[in-house]
Structures are given as C-alpha cells and as structure tokens.
Amino acid sequence: MAGDLPDHYFRIRENGAAVFRVDTENRQRRIEMDQIAIVNVKNGEIRPHGDRALSEADIAAIRDWMAARTELLARRDIDDILRTVDHLNLTAHWAQSKATDAQLGAVTDALLLAMHDLRMVLVRRKAERMEAGPGEG
Structure with a gap:
C-alpha cells in the first residue's frame, strides 16, 4: 500500500489547500500525515506551517499541484x-x-x-x- 500513496496530500480549502507530507516509513507501518504548508492558489503564496522547512521536492510538488488545481478550476468555470x-x-x-x-x-x-x-x-x-x-x- 505504501507504494500507492503520494508523497504529499492536499486538503482542499477555500482558495487553496493545507499540504501534508505523507509518511508510511515508520515502525508501526501506519500512515502519518504531517502538515507542512498552507497554499493560496489565488495569489500563489506558499506558507510553511509552523517552523517547518520545505524541501525543493516539497516546493516542486506544491507548485505542480497549484498549476493543476488552477487549470482544473478554470475548466470547471x-x-x-x-x-x-x-x-x-x-x-x-x-x-x-x-x-x-x-x-x-x-x-x-x-x-x-x-x-x-x-x-x-x-x-x-x-x-x-x-x-x-x-x-x-
């Protein structure tokens, strides 16, 4: 199951999403989600959550999601x-x-x-x- 899960999960919110890093590599083999950022699709803002540091991979995944989400919302309009x-x-x-x-x-x-x-x-x-x-x- 761990291979099927993405590295990031985006909980949709008005104007954007809360971003979680998905972790299945722990001793209990449970799925853990650690909130790492809040994103605003309308203004392109990416705010790290708390004292989290975003990696280049995190930022790339967030930007890819934001582009896909913007395109989806335009198609829906x-x-x-x-x-x-x-x-x-x-x-x-x-x-x-x-x-x-x-x-x-x-x-x-x-x-x-x-x-x-x-x-x-x-x-x-x-x-x-x-x-x-x-x-x-």
Whole structure:
C-alpha cells in the first residue's frame, strides 16, 4: 500500500489547500500525515506551517499541484457556464410549455433583470475584444 500513496496530500480549502507530507516509513507501518504548508492558489503564496522547512521536492510538488488545481478550476468555470446555457434553454422551454401564470409571476422579474445584466456585460466585453483587434479574443 505504501507504494500507492503520494508523497504529499492536499486538503482542499477555500482558495487553496493545507499540504501534508505523507509518511508510511515508520515502525508501526501506519500512515502519518504531517502538515507542512498552507497554499493560496489565488495569489500563489506558499506558507510553511509552523517552523517547518520545505524541501525543493516539497516546493516542486506544491507548485505542480497549484498549476493543476488552477487549470482544473478554470475548466470547471467554463463547464459551469455551459451548464448555465443548458439551464437557460430548459427555462425557456419550461416558461413556454409548462409554467403557470403564478409561477411565471414569481420568477419573471428576477430572470429579466439577470438576463439584462448578463447581456449588458457580454455586449460590452465583446465590443472591447473587437476594439482590441484580431487574435485578442
């Protein structure tokens, strides 16, 4: 089992993770996890935990994890937006074919304001990209 475990474990936290060094090389053959750092993905900060000294291998593993985590979160953001497009389509179908007048009355203003806000942002950002020129967006 020891060969299957990574050298580091990352306990996900908001904006980053607590980093633990995984140790199975002890007399009891138990898994021990020693917290060595706190990382913040948003600002790239790596703070050693307590008086721990981070090795080059620790720092390399943390940086690799941060890069992979940043990429994963970016992919999730796009996936969430594409799901929103699906939900908007399902909402349009619901409003057209299933919604009662009372249900529409309960959601229409909120939906219209949210869609208007989104449209204004998208149009403004598209105009900015077009002004920036080809290849900029």
